Amino acid sequence: MxxxxxxxxxxxxxxxxxxxxxxxxxxxxxxxxxxxxxDATACTELAELGLTGLxxxxxxxxxxxxxxxxxxxxxxxxxxLVLEPLAQTLVASTVLSHTAPAPLQAEWLPRMASxxxxxxxxxxERKARYRLEKCESKATLxxxxxxxxxxxxxxxxxDKATAWIVPAMVADATSGSERMALxxxxxxxxxxxxxxxxxxxxxxxxxxxxxxTPATLVTLNGLAAMELAVDVGLAALCAEAVGVxxxxxxxxxxxxxxxxxxxxxxxSFQALRHRLADMKMQLxxxxxxxxxxxxxxxxxxxxxxxxxxxxxxxxxxxxxFVGQQxxxxxxxxxxxxxxxxxxxxxxxxxLEMTFGxxxxxxxxxxxxxxxxxxxxx
Amino acid sequence: xxxxFTPEEQQFREEVRAWVRTHLPADIAHKVHNALRLSxxxxxxxxxxxxxxxxxxxxxxxxFGGPGWTAVQKHLFExxxxxxxxxxxxxxxxxxxxxxxxxxxSPEQQQRFLPGIASGEVWWSQGYSEPGSGSxxxxxxxxxxxxxxxxxxxxxxxxxxxxxxxxxxxxxVRTSTEGKPQTGISFLxxxxxxxxxxxxxxxxxxxxxxVNEVWFDNVQVPAENLVGEENKGWNYAKYLxxxxxxxxxxxNRSKRELERLKRIAQAEGVWEDQRFRDQIALLEVDIVxxxxxxxxxxxxxxxxxxxxxxxxxxxxxxSEIQQRYAELMMLAAGPYSLPFIFEAMEAGWxxxxxxxxSEFPGGNLANAPLASTYFNLRKTTIYGGSNExxxxxxxxxxxx
Numbered sequence: 144m145x146x147x148x149x150x151x152x153x154x155x156x157x158x159x160x161x162x163x164x165x166x167x168x169x170x171x172x173x174x175x176x177x178x179x180x181x182d183a184t185a186c187t188e189l190a191e192l193g194l195t196g197l198x199x200x201x202x203x204x205x206x207x208x209x210x211x212x213x214x215x216x217x218x219x220x221x222x223x224l225v226l227e228p229l230a231q232t233l234v235a236s237t238v239l240s241h242t243a244p245a246p247l248q249a250e251w252l253p254r255m256a257s258x259x260x261x262x263x264x265x266x267x268e269r270k271a272r273y274r275l276e277k278c279e280s281k282a283t284l285x286x287x288x289x290x291x292x293x294x295x296x297x298x299x300x301x302d303k304a305t306a307w308i309v310p311a312m313v314a315d316a317t318s319g320s321e322r323m324a325l326x327x328x329x330x331x332x333x334x335x336x337x338x339x340x341x342x343x344x345x346x347x348x349x350x351x352x353x354x355x356t357p358a359t360l361v362t363l364n365g366l367a368a369m370e371l372a373v374d375v376g377l378a379a380l381c382a383e384a385v386g387v388x389x390x391x392x393x394x395x396x397x398x399x400x401x402x403x404x405x406x407x408x409x410x411s412f413q414a415l416r417h418r419l420a421d422m423k424m425q426l427x428x429x430x431x432x433x434x435x436x437x438x439x440x441x442x443x444x445x446x447x448x449x450x451x452x453x454x455x456x457x458x459x460x461x462x463x464f465v466g467q468q469x470x471x472x473x474x475x476x477x478x479x480x481x482x483x484x485x486x487x488x489x490x491x492x493x494l495e496m497t498f499g500x501x502x503x504x505x506x507x508x509x510x511x512x513x514x515x516x517x518x519x520x
Numbered sequence: 521x522x523x524x525f526t527p528e529e530q531q532f533r534e535e536v537r538a539w540v541r542t543h544l545p546a547d548i549a550h551k552v553h554n555a556l557r558l559s560x561x562x563x564x565x566x567x568x569x570x571x572x573x574x575x576x577x578x579x580x581x582x583x584f585g586g587p588g589w590t591a592v593q594k595h596l597f598e599x600x601x602x603x604x605x606x607x608x609x610x611x612x613x614x615x616x617x618x619x620x621x622x623x624x625x626s627p628e629q630q631q632r633f634l635p636g637i638a639s640g641e642v643w644w645s646q647g648y649s650e651p652g653s654g655s656x657x658x659x660x661x662x663x664x665x666x667x668x669x670x671x672x673x674x675x676x677x678x679x680x681x682x683x684x685x686x687x688x689x690x691x692x693v694r695t696s697t698e699g700k701p702q703t704g705i706s707f708l709x710x711x712x713x714x715x716x717x718x719x720x721x722x723x724x725x726x727x728x729x730x731v732n733e734v735w736f737d738n739v740q741v742p743a744e745n746l747v748g749e750e751n752k753g754w755n756y757a758k759y760l761x762x763x764x765x766x767x768x769x770x771x772n773r774s775k776r777e778l779e780r781l782k783r784i785a786q787a788e789g790v791w792e793d794q795r796f797r798d799q800i801a802l803l804e805v806d807i808v809x810x811x812x813x814x815x816x817x818x819x820x821x822x823x824x825x826x827x828x829x830x831x832x833x834x835x836x837x838x839s840e841i842q843q844r845y846a847e848l849m850m851l852a853a854g855p856y857s858l859p860f861i862f863e864a865m866e867a868g869w870x871x872x873x874x875x876x877x878s879e880f881p882g883g884n885l886a887n888a889p890l891a892s893t894y895f896n897l898r899k900t901t902i903y904g905g906s907n908e909x910x911x912x913x914x915x916x917x918x919x920x
Contacts, residue, residue: 144525144592146819211521396918416915423914424837427830431812438523456805509794509801514782 146434148215156215162192163223169483172345175226179339180347181300185227190258194229199236203252210375210440214382214433221386224483224490226346228263228299230379235262235308238325238372242362247327251306262327264372265295265307265351273499275369278323280311282358290334291326291358294350301349302339304330308372309351309358310365323365326358333357344493345486370448377451377498378440381433381458384494388426388465391487395419395469398484402474415472422465429461445511452499452507459501466491523815529592536600543569547867549605553780555889556867557728558607560643560685566607567640577614577638584622584630585638591821595767595814602772610682613637613644617690620707620756624748633688633709645686645712647677647734648757654679655909657692658701658754662736664693664708666750669743671695671708673716673736679903683732684721686712696751707753709745716740726892727862761905768904769838771811777845778807781852787884788852796852803844810837832914836907839900846894856882857890864888 148156166188175182189195194216199205206212213233220229236255239248239262254260271277280293291311298307306329312321330337334354342348362368399410399419409415432454439450466488470477473484495501525533548562570576578597580586589597601609609615618637621629636642653659662675673693683689689710696704712719716739721729748756781800782791790796813830820828850857859881863869865888871878880888901907 144529144815144819145522145823146816147823148521392918400919410919413912416919417908417911419918420836420911420914423918424833427813427833428809428837431816432809434521434816435523435808435812438521453805453808456802457809505798505801505805508805509798512797512801512804514786515779 148211152212152215155212156219158192159194159216159219160222162188163219163225167223167225169224169486172224172226172486176341176345180226180341180345181303182227183303185225186261187258189227189229195232195258196236196256198233198240199252199256200240203240203248203256205236205252205256210378210437213375213379214437217379217382218386218389218433221383221388221490222390224345224387224390224486226344228261228346230376230383231263231299232261233379234264234372234376237375238308238368239327239361241371242325242364242368243327244360247359247361251327254305260305261300261303262306262308263299263301263304264376265293265298265301265309265328266369266372267295267297269294269296273503275310275373276323276366278310278312280309280353282311282313282324282326283355284313287357289326289358289360290355291328291353292355293353295352296350297342297348298337298351300339300347301351302330302337303347303349304337306330307351308361309353310369311358313363322363323369324363325361325365325368327361328353328356328358342493344490346493367444370444373498374436374440374447374451377455378433378436380494380498381429381436381454384458384462384491385426385430385433387487387490387494388429388461391465391469391484391491392419392422392426394484394487395422395472398473398476409472418468418472422468425461425464429458429465432457449508449511452504452511455499455504456501456508459495459504462491462495463501525592525596529596532593533596533600536597537604539573540600540604540606543573544601544604544606545569548607551867552605552607553776554867554886555780555865555893557865560682563607563610563682564640564643567610570609571638571640574638576609576640577618577634578609579615580618580622580638584618584634591818595772595818598767599772599775602776605776608773610643612646612681612686612690613642616646616760617644617709620690620747620760623759624707624752624756626744628744629709629747643682643685643687645680645683645689645734647680647689647691647710649679650676651678655906657757658705660692660694660705662691662693664695664706664741666695666743671741671743671746673708673710673739673741675736677734677736678722678731680719680732680734681730683712683719683734684729686719688712689734690747692753692757695753702754704751705753705757706750707747707756708741709747710736710739710741714739714741724896725898726895727860728892728896730896769810769814769834770842771807771814771838774807774810774838774841774845777842777849778804781845781849784849784886784890785852787886788854788856790852799848803841803848806837806841806844810834810841813837829917832910832917835904836901836910836914839904839907842900843894843897846890846897850890850894853882853884853887853890856884856887857894858882859888860891861888865892 196205197208201207282291309326309328310323313324315322334356336352337349339349402409436451436454439447469484470488476482477484577586582588614637650660664671664673689712691708692705693708695706716737718735720733722731785791864880
């Protein structure tokens with residue numbers, strides 16, 4: 144049991160923090176949102192830092208780092224409210240390197256690691272909400288290979304990505320029923336369309352429609368692969384949210400120590416001080432559960448699933464509280480577009496509803512709850 | 521980073537577990553697991569068993585006869601005791617006054633007092649709070665005047681937990697009214713059998729007498745019972761509070777009680793009620809998060825290379841969770857938690873012939889203590905520095 148970061152991990156954190164401070168200013172971020180919520184140059188800069196290949200195996204041109212390094216990086220990107228979906232690259236790289244056939248890995252992983260290709264998850268369906276097993280997309284095996292027909296919403300930077308990872312149902316010849324499989328679909332493939340739009344956090348997403356679009360099979364064990372993808376995504380999201388909250392609490396502290404009302408700093412009012420203490424509580428509970436989710440990522444699937452669900456239950460509550468109270472403690476300036484804290488709030492709100500919200504994951508925890516408490520860690 | 525305990529830590533846990541499960545008397549564990557009333561004898565019996573193994577002073581360094589455990593080992597020891605159903609160690613002797621005597625007491629005081637604390641022979645009490653000094657502890661008024669080779673003590677202490685059993689009491693007394701309130705306080709050890717000491721139990725909302733008022737009327741205390749220097753007592757008290765806070769989150773006990781909550785929920789038919797079950801799930805998440813926070817503090821102590829500013833949060837969260845499990849246990853039983861039969865909280869109660877009651881009117885006898893525990897645990901957000909005082913401390917660290 145040890146929660147110290149290694150020297151290498153601390154150096155990685157510093158490198159990302161320096162980039163955020165110098166290169167990803169609030170002004171630049173605002174400009175990116177005004178230009179559509181996605182900046183290919185920023186993606187290139189992330190690649191130059193080596194981050195797009197963070198978890199990719201070395202023989203595919205990556206750094207072969209793990210969950211803790213991902214957490215460190217995502218925390219710093221969260222602190223900078225970075226819009227470009229690095230977490231998606233890490234999720235896609237993990238899924239491909241764990242489940243895809245070797246040739247497919249060799250074709251895509253090096254390009255993803257170098258930043259040449261952006262591959263994102265396209266799984267959200269209108270009727271599924273957060274339930275991974277609900278999937279209406281269909282895949283068919285033809286003489287020329289697989290084709291997929293699907294409509295997927297809220298695909299991160301979906302109209303900028305090189306390819307999507309798409310879950311779809313296939314007929315299972317042995318059982319006669321359907322099973323979920325995972326496919327890689329290129330954006331330029333026939334029948335593929337992506338309609339991009341802004342998202343509430345200032346970033347970009349797209350609705351992707353596929354109409355008998357040629358696709359490459361990643362795995363026929365699609366549900367397990369999606370669960371892995373979402374768990375990796377959840378752990379990254381938790382870390383990102385911790386970074387945003389850390390920044391949000393720091394902004395609030397600074398504001399309380401500079402804003403004067405009634406002739407005194409508002410930091411002198413106990414009602415506000417206690418609220419800040421409660422924000423700190425939610426931040427540290429969230430950080431604790433971010434560690435927990437990250438350190439359980441290599442556990443057997445059931446244990447991993449429970450851990451990320453528990454983590455998101457805590458994170459969801461923390462996210463809501465910290466975001467709302469930061470706006471409240473800032474007063475009027477907190478609800479303006481001009482000042483950064485509203486952007487923290489909107490980022491947090493979007494993270495709350497990504498990969499399952501609090502109620503969804505509470506349902507997961509509740510459903511799988513054991514009769515004994517046991518030892519958690 | 522690693523979530524798992526090291527093989528050495530794991531082996532240590534196994535050894536402690538085996539020993540505790542062998543030596544903890546079954547009748548005591550039964551009471552703890554069912555929140556039945558513990559007698560003075562129950563508590564002292566377990567203290568002496570631990571004392572015989574050298575583990576009552578489980579936080580003590582080896583030079584004073586302790587095991588010299590690391591922070592992680594201490595945590596594992598407390599966890600194994602809690603999960604096995606051991607009563608909580610009455611902390612006033614081994615956890616509170618002993619470290620002060622070790623750090624600031626004279627060699628004579630160490631030789632005189634530490635053995636009785638380590639063995640569990642001598643019951644200590646704490647004389648801190650006064651009617652006018654709760655959260656504002658530095659305002660204590662209980663006077664100690666130096667007269668020759670004695671102090672003469674006059675005043676009142678209150679909220680003295682289990683003081684009715686106390687043989688000795690360590691007190692913060694006022695020896696000077698000059699300067700700031702903190703600079704006129706001394707740390708005095710007082711024999712509770714001394715003439716002029718009166719103990720009056722205070723009946724609490726659950727009907728139990730867990731705390732007491734202690735009066736001092738011209739009590740003569742030998743000057744050799746002063747710990748450290750006169751008027752330096754506040755420093756020693758702060759040192760003690762730092763020791764008191766190590767297990768303030770009490771997460772081990774909350775894990776055990778979560779299991780009990782699940783048993784009660786099943787017996788009362790709400791385990792399958794989705795709305796109720798979700799509340800248990802939420803508490804389970806809260807407990808995991810608290811445990812992770814505790815482990816982070818332990819890890820920081822172990823490595824000693826990072827300072828962690830979250831220890832103050834542990835008291836707030838830990839106490840809230842204790843209140844929540846008690847609340848859910850009571851709500852699980854609902855109206856069947858409401859019959860108040862004081863004797864039904866004794867082990868082995870089999871009805872009351874005088875009342876014409878042959879079984880507990882709340883159905884399951886396990887329901888008898890639920891409401892009382894709920895009422896009793898409202899204390900947790902008040903004692904040890906109220907949660908509002910803790911929030912002041914947390915915000916002070918953030919805002920400067």
